[in-house]
Amino acid sequence: MDHEATVGDSGADDPAAGLEFERNRRTAHIDALRGAGTNPYPHRFDRTHTLGELRELHGALEPGTETDVPVRVAGRIMLKRDQGKLIFITVQDRTGTIQLFVSKSEVGEDGFAAIVELDLGDWVGAAGIMMATRKGELSVKTSSVSLLSKAVRPMPDKWRGLSDVETRYRQRYADLIVNDEARRMFAVRHEIIASFRRTLHDHGFIEVETPVLHVEAGGAPATPFVTHHNALDMQLYLRIALELHLKRLIVGGMERVYEIGRVFRNEGLSSRHNPEFTLMELYQAFGDYTEMMGITEHLITTAARDATGSSVVTIDGTEIDLAVGWRRARMIDLVAEATGREVHPNQPRETLVALAAEHEVRVQPYWGTGKIIEELFGATAESSLREPTFVTHHPVEVSPLARVDPADPHLTERFELHVGGRELANGYSELNDPREQRARFEDEQRAKDAGNLEAGTVDEDYLRALEYGMPPTGGLGIGIDRLTMLISGAQSIRDVILFPTLRPEVF
RNA sequence: GCGCCUUUAGCUCAGCUGGUAGAGCAACGGACUCUUAAUCCGCAGGUCCUGGGUUCGAUCCCCAGAGGGCGCACCA
Numbered sequence A: 001m002d003h004e005a006t007v008g009d010s011g012a013d014d015p016a017a018g019l020e021f022e023r024n025r026r027t028a029h030i031d032a033l034r035g036a037g038t039n040p041y042p043h044r045f046d047r048t049h050t051l052g053e054l055r056e057l058h059g060a061l062e063p064g065t066e067t068d069v070p071v072r073v074a075g076r077i078m079l080k081r082d083q084g085k086l087i088f089i090t091v092q093d094r095t096g097t098i099q100l101f102v103s104k105s106e107v108g109e110d111g112f113a114a115i116v117e118l119d120l121g122d123w124v125g126a127a128g129i130m131m132a133t134r135k136g137e138l139s140v141k142t143s144s145v146s147l148l149s150k151a152v153r154p155m156p157d158k159w160r161g162l163s164d165v166e167t168r169y170r171q172r173y174a175d176l177i178v179n180d181e182a183r184r185m186f187a188v189r190h191e192i193i194a195s196f197r198r199t200l201h202d203h204g205f206i207e208v209e210t211p212v213l214h215v216e217a218g219g220a221p222a223t224p225f226v227t228h229h230n231a232l233d234m235q236l237y238l239r240i241a242l243e244l245h246l247k248r249l250i251v252g253g254m255e256r257v258y259e260i261g262r263v264f265r266n267e268g269l270s271s272r273h274n275p276e277f278t279l280m281e282l283y284q285a286f287g288d289y290t291e292m293m294g295i296t297e298h299l300i301t302t303a304a305r306d307a308t309g310s311s312v313v314t315i316d317g318t319e320i321d322l323a324v325g326w327r328r329a330r331m332i333d334l335v336a337e338a339t340g341r342e343v344h345p346n347q348p349r350e351t352l353v354a355l356a357a358e359h360e361v362r363v364q365p366y367w368g369t370g371k372i373i374e375e376l377f378g379a380t381a382e383s384s385l386r387e388p389t390f391v392t393h394h395p396v397e398v399s400p401l402a403r404v405d406p407a408d409p410h411l412t413e414r415f416e417l418h419v420g421g422r423e424l425a426n427g428y429s430e431l432n433d434p435r436e437q438r439a440r441f442e443d444e445q446r447a448k449d450a451g452n453l454e455a456g457t458v459d460e461d462y463l464r465a466l467e468y469g470m471p472p473t474g475g476l477g478i479g480i481d482r483l484t485m486l487i488s489g490a491q492s493i494r495d496v497i498l499f500p501t502l503r504p505e506v507f
Numbered sequence B: 001g002c003g004c005c006u007u008u009a010g011c012u013c014a015g016c017u018g019g020u021a022g023a024g025c026a027a028c029g030g031a032c033u034c035u036u037a038a039u040c041c042g043c044a045g046g047u048c049c050u051g052g053g054u055u056c057g058a059u060c061c062c063c064a065g066a067g068g069g070c071g072c073a074c075c076a
Helices: A019-035 A051-058 A104-116 A165-170 A172-178 A180-202 A243-251 A289-308 A331-339 A349-358 A369-380 A434-449 A460-467 A480-488
Strands: A066-082 A086-093 A096-103 A123-132 A138-149 A226-229 A234-238 A256-264 A276-285 A312-315 A318-321 A327-330 A389-392 A408-412 A414-419 A422-429 A473-479
Touching: A051 A066, A051 A086, A051 A096, A051 A123, A051 A138, A066 A096, A066 A138, A086 A104, A086 A123, A096 A104, A096 A123, A104 A138, A165 A172, A172 A180, A180 A256, A180 A289, A180 A480, A243 A256, A243 A276, A243 A460, A243 A473, A276 A289, A276 A480, A289 A312, A289 A389, A289 A414, A289 A422, A289 A473, A289 A480, A312 A480, A327 A331, A331 A369, A331 A389, A349 A369, A422 A480, A434 A460, A473 A480
Parallel strands: A096 A138, A327 A389
Antiparallel strands: A066 A086, A066 A123, A086 A096, A123 A138, A226 A234, A256 A276, A276 A473, A312 A318, A389 A414, A414 A422, A422 A473
16 A cells, blocks of 8 residues: 555644644545555444354463364454564454454465554454464454454553543543443443333333423422423423323323433532433332332342342442341431431421521521421431431422321321432322322412422323322332442442533533 | 632643643554563654733743532432
């Protein structure tokens, strides 16, 4: 090939090295390949094995032995060790890596010259036979190597990798190429979701899809994203929860439904919050909150085993086995435990306001006693709940869709799962009395009018659905991102979301 | 939104309360037929995030801004 065309003929303004020089060099090489009749982006290459399969089949090959097993493999060049007339190339696919043993005497002068020109990051296909080197490294003794896709941009450092977190999130493709840990996170995430689907299928749940664009954003206390539909000329909200549509399906008699879907909340970002995140919600006719706690334990423990092979997770450096039963404690009891004072929504508001002040909780004027208790819980007890704990019996005020506890009209049949100081799941016995639901919605609407932006509104269609009759039902929601963090050991939610929300990059 | 930290070559990082920058890897030229981040020799590569200011002189000090991280607030 015309090697002179690949270097040295760049314009006077081009730098002598650096990124631009490198890209120019490689694009010039692509032109040279095309000029010589070689397609740098050929249509296909058929492989006989993945690299993991080869390791499984031939991993036990004795050092220095050669088989007569022909193979065709493909992968990205990660390392290249040039020995003069012998080149060792480490290629990677999603199942692992393998070494290509490239001898000039095997591939010929022209073939060898082309292989010398390959860059780290290029995708290649190779044909050859299986062998193990004298040192025992499983290799493909290569008879030919073909370029499958030329990389124009250089890879991150082959040893130190890519560690700049901003670049890792913005250029996830580069992160996935070089960081095993990044690939592992998303493998775990996939296994958790796949495990959920298996478990739910086994329990007779049907997976459904409900609207993302809502006329009213309900089902959770949160600030929605607002958008607009042009043809209908109407304001729409991106959903903040799956709940209200899924329960309409329970009214319709579907009995066991779930959805794993993206929800959107227009709130702050942190290492535990991304504006869009994934929620699994399920609803089971003839279930209640105690059954939901059982399903929660089963789903999460099974997912941990499926994803990592173990039900043991590490929380803040401490190993915790999810398979042992989880503590259950009422919210009011946990607050009492943390503050040394009994609390209950039926207490005078002034009493709770005073206690809140002692714990530096800033009470909003529109908060009732139930909301103050929930905030007190958040300020005093929540962060100490490292081991999985079902916090139960939330006040009615903060649970507008949950059934009241028959033993205490101020509390609900509800639970939240807390692990490692953060909320992971939420469930309850669903309120199915349309008249009571209307009254609760009206309370919400009043709170909204009084200044609580996160309060709900009266969802007339949902009330109409309830009027057709919803069976007694248990419901559950699990935050998939946070669960993935727990099981994978990720420190930031951005490590378990492929493309986390960032401010736009300036090019 | 507030506070603290951070931004230097494609990547990973040095850079002395101020004298306009270095290394390793990658790249480029060369040697090498069993390497494992191959090794060895040589060579090149910079908007020191941006804009102001102070100074004879700023990667360094000051101010403003941008991106990112962490905490707080909000929330899941």
